[in-house]
Amino acid sequence: MKFTKMHGCGNDYIYVNCMEKMVKNPEKVAIYVSDRHFGIGSDGLILICPSKVADFRMAMYNADGSEGKMCGNGVRCIAKYVYEYGLTDKDKISIETKGGIKYLDLTIEDGKVVLVKVNMGAPILEPKQIPVTIGTDRCVNEAITVDGKEYYITCVSMGNPHAVTFVDDTDSLPLEQLGPHFEKHEAFPDRVNTEFVQVLNRKEVKMRVWERGSGETLACGTGTCATVVACVLNDLTDHEITVHLLGGDLYLNYDENEDTVWMTGPAAVICDGEIDISGLE
Numbered sequence: 277m278k279f280t281k282m283h284g285c286g287n288d289y290i291y292v293n294c295m296e297k298m299v300k301n302p303e304k305v306a307i308y309v310s311d312r313h314f315g316i317g318s319d320g321l322i323l324i325c326p327s328k329v330a331d332f333r334m335a336m337y338n339a340d341g342s343e344g345k346m347c348g349n350g351v352r353c354i355a356k357y358v359y360e361y362g363l364t365d366k367d368k369i370s371i372e373t374k375g376g377i378k379y380l381d382l383t384i385e386d387g388k389v390v391l392v393k394v395n396m397g398a399p400i401l402e403p404k405q406i407p408v409t410i411g412t413d414r415c416v417n418e419a420i421t422v423d424g425k426e427y428y429i430t431c432v433s434m435g436n437p438h439a440v441t442f443v444d445d446t447d448s449l450p451l452e453q454l455g456p457h458f459e460k461h462e463a464f465p466d467r468v469n470t471e472f473v474q475v476l477n478r479k480e481v482k483m484r485v486w487e488r489g490s491g492e493t494l495a496c497g498t499g500t501c502a503t504v505v506a507c508v509l510n511d512l513t514d515h516e517i518t519v520h521l522l523g524g525d526l527y528l529n530y531d532e533n534e535d536t537v538w539m540t541g542p543a544a545v546i547c548d549g550e551i552d553i554s555g556l557e
């Protein structure tokens with residue numbers, strides 16, 4: 277299987293061009309290629325597929341083989357891939373995902389995609405749709421006990437479920453220990469991605485993330501969208517913020533009038549390669 281390893285702010289995936297031929301058993305392939313010791317090493321697998329309703333379709337799998345409905349860093353990387361590998365010459369493209377069609381604007385310099393701005397669509401706040409069992413109309417600043425300690429969460433779906441909790445200091449968090457307790461908490465019937473957010477000022481926050489199905493990652497695009505929405509709902513920041521992640525910065529704008537979140541950030545190619553997956557197909 278030919279692949280390209282790419283990352284968006286350190287959130288790395290193995291990308292496969294499936295425009296001609298689909299990968300069989302993508303769940304098993306995701307587990308295999310993601311392994312950082314016995315595979316290639318990544319946060320998961322992303323397939324670039326043909327679409328009947330958009331320019332391209334994304335299928336994404338976490339490192340544990342579970343399917344995710346959306347991936348913010350993933351759609352930016354797909355934009356870079358399809359332009360730089362000659363699948364399109366357009367600087368505005370659409371990508372179908374299980375979380376809806378996303379519209380992307382590519383900034384191109386010397387034939388390279390240096391920045392991608394994505395219309396990530398409307399945040400979903402209704403608890404049943406997220407899904408989370410806490411809250412009636414919304415789950416904003418609601419108490420939850422996780423591993424014996426009380427936290428306050430604001431829940432947002434950006435096609436996939438997120439719980440945002442505000443903390444004093446992201447650096448000192450024992451995420452390896454805490455993350456799984458949030459992910460598998462009974463309040464989240466489909467598990468959850470959790471963002472731990474330290475507000476620096478009205479325009480900047482620091483964020484660490486524990487991703488459903490992949491563990492701690494260096495960045496999560498949909499997680500930053502959930503974060504800006506949670507910040508606004510709790511009146512902690514302006515609508516336009518910079519999110520500092522372990523792997524870099526993303527720029528977010530929650531346009532409440534249009535009910536949409538804009539995410540802008542980079543995408544990078546790490547390498548191209550080929551791997552034998554014949555035992556998995």
Ligand SMILES: N[C@@H](CCC[C@H](N)C(=O)O)C(=O)O
Pocket residue numbers: 287338343344345346347348349350436437469487488489490493495496497498499
């Ligand atoms: N890293 C992603 C989100 C990937 C999917 C997530 N782990 C899920 O299962 O919902 C992003 O950049 O948004």
